[in-house]
Amino acid sequence: MSSASAPKGARDYAVANRERFRLELLELLRLPSISTLPEHRQDVWRAAEFVAQHLKGAGLEAVEVIETAGHPLVYGEWLGAPGKPTVLLYGHYDVQPVDPLDLWETPPFEPTLKGDNLYARGASDDKGPMFALVKALEALLHANHALPVNVKVLIEGEEESGGEAIEAYVKGHPERLAADVALIYDTGMPEVGLPAITYGLRGILYTELEVRGAKRDLHSGMFGGVAPNPLHGLALILAGLKDRDGHIHIPGFYDPVRSVTEQERTNWAGYPFDVEAGLRREMGIEALVGETEYPAEERRTARPTLEVHGIIGGFTGEGAKTVISNLVKAKVSMRLVPDQRPDAIFLLFERAVQQLCPPGVEVTVRTLHGGDAVLLPLESHWMMAASKALRSVFGQDPIYLREGGSVPIGALFDSVLHVPPVFMGFGLPDDNLHAPNEKFYLPNYELAIQSAIEFLSEVGR
């Protein structure tokens, strides 16, 4: 089997098996593997077993569902190409929660095809792309009985809920995971037909705040005027952390932030689509908000942010209740940029929160998870291979994207394993990630399979 023949046979195999590959993805999408909700623990496990079974079916060896303190990891390898590079493949099989459920037009775990779009929670993030990696390996191994490179596959089950298990595993198993390059399928592309390589991602620090007041709930008539109100205290804290123009007021927060380069500004300006118009359309708003003194693409990808994700406290039923609650909880995260380390930022954040906390109430802050930002050189050997693979599949040069989201695994592979990551992405801006009516543009499933075949073959040359 010459490696030159590898892609063609495998790509033909993928085309011939298109229908089965789709049906298998539907099966996976029916498993409600919501990693952040304890009641879905068994579903998460079943999804891990499903992925492991397909890795075995593809011909991978040493396939294993690895128990962790959290949700399981799935591992598999094929090391039959001595002298060839080793590629570490990554995706995740867990999904976001589905609330608010009433806004879904079709049930989130009954995958529904409408035209070219496949609607289901996790279709785009990340079951579709992740499973494309598995199916690319099947295509290569079934068509050629060998892979063009050595491969290690590590599929995660808690990307949407902190990723502590994979972090511990990566730190504990650097030799098992040793590789020359990592191929990560968990990012996006700007529009149909335009392939993309992501070279930058933001880091994240996700926290939970609890604000407490009196020892019990109080009647606002009897105590209003002398009583601490934790809900109002939370408002003071959140309003103090970020102003109406998007500026974050945490002393020291912006100190490590790097300026973007001229090359990046030029790259953004050369995008063959209207970034701002696309964002406005996606959000249905008339004007983008935030730090308007920076270009939209810069503040969406190269500026740190602070967002409140949820607040719950006090009386939230129908009608009126004149209670001063003694507890409110909020979830707040910061997207971080290179050189803002989550641990260091947490200390600054916590200090700022405490200083903003008004008299009479107490606030506690804890980290749910954190991850470093990533910024990769555009000129590496691996970037070139990815670029060539995408050009071959899409018939078009890829665009280089700096993204606003976080794929902490990239930073982890980079800094802990010293394995440079390559991010090839197949999600579209209107895929409704983390929102009701998530969908995957189904032609991208096959293109993702083909792109992985080409990339592995290119690396093997």
Next chain:
Amino acid sequence: MSSASAPKGARDYAVANRERFRLELLELLRLPSISTLPEHRQDVWRAAEFVAQHLKGAGLEAVEVIETAGHPLVYGEWLGAPGKPTVLLYGHYDVQPVDPLDLWETPPFEPTLKGDNLYARGASDDKGPMFALVKALEALLHANHALPVNVKVLIEGEEESGGEAIEAYVKGHPERLAADVALIYDTGMPEVGLPAITYGLRGILYTELEVRGAKRDLHSGMFGGVAPNPLHGLALILAGLKDRDGHIHIPGFYDPVRSVTEQERTNWAGYPFDVEAGLRREMGIEALVGETEYPAEERRTARPTLEVHGIIGGFTGEGAKTVISNLVKAKVSMRLVPDQRPDAIFLLFERAVQQLCPPGVEVTVRTLHGGDAVLLPLESHWMMAASKALRSVFGQDPIYLREGGSVPIGALFDSVLHVPPVFMGFGLPDDNLHAPNEKFYLPNYELAIQSAIEFLSEVGR
């Protein structure tokens, strides 16, 4: 039957029937008549029927459960004392919601006696005191076969959820409800054994805010930095409305506020208990908060306030979800003081909210209910009668209280019917009104019955 003999026979009757009166109150407390929750509609109705049945049993005439657009009113009358004054009696049979249920030490609708305290939702607010009025009428009518005055009874079923029904009814039936004085049982007393007449109450304006952002929920990685966040917008609004020192920043809000008189300051200073220490103890906090440049009792009763009662929006489950929600709701009320009219304050409030609303999000404000403040002259004939009645029952002069809560019915009787209200109160500061573990100090049930007997007799002299 001379009116002079009326109280003694009736008071003896009440003592003789103490045990039955208690058991009947327990029956009423078992009905979960939560007026603000639609699922309890039938329970509210059953409580109204229960009260009507006991009014009939007491010997009242024209007893009626009056259907309204909301929850029913209960009416009864006894007009057999021509030439004597007519007293309008008021209480309410509905109760607050019970959440958070897990903080109750005994089930809220299984009344439980611990020592002298009867634990149940509504025990103190207001089923215990309200039912004491009914039982006082029974005692007078059964002991004397007549009342010392004419009586009209109007019992409400939505005091805890807006009171629109009674407002409409009072406005529509001024002749039926015509009276010389109203006796209202829905306030408190500062400590065991110290009777109280309330001469001032705050008004209220209760509102609901909805803040909306993008057309759908957004991923904070993809959109963070350019996306509107309604949860943060709400924080900016709430923090802008009131600062950390309790000052409300609504232009014009304080303009109508009257200064308190020297007489009131002297009255407060003469209270035979430490107001601040009591408040601190009740709340379990080290220092009272708010506008500390005003005395605690002034800011608790004679200063307007603004409180957030509940906030819900975004992801509030376990773990982490990186969503920028497009909707958050909050409940906000203001306690008002004399000359701050709810309608006028609403306009100022809404304008301030709109001005504080940051770019990219939209806020809507609606009123759930409103009511005027009340400030009564201390020297009236009716106040004297109430004072005499309480002195006779408690063996001690009553204290005159200005209260922070709102009993909108008082303002309604005063301004619409031109019937001056008299507030005699039997709730204690530690009764946990509107909170888990509400209780009623059971000896006050009998004292409330005796006080009503004495008041009606005194008015009839």
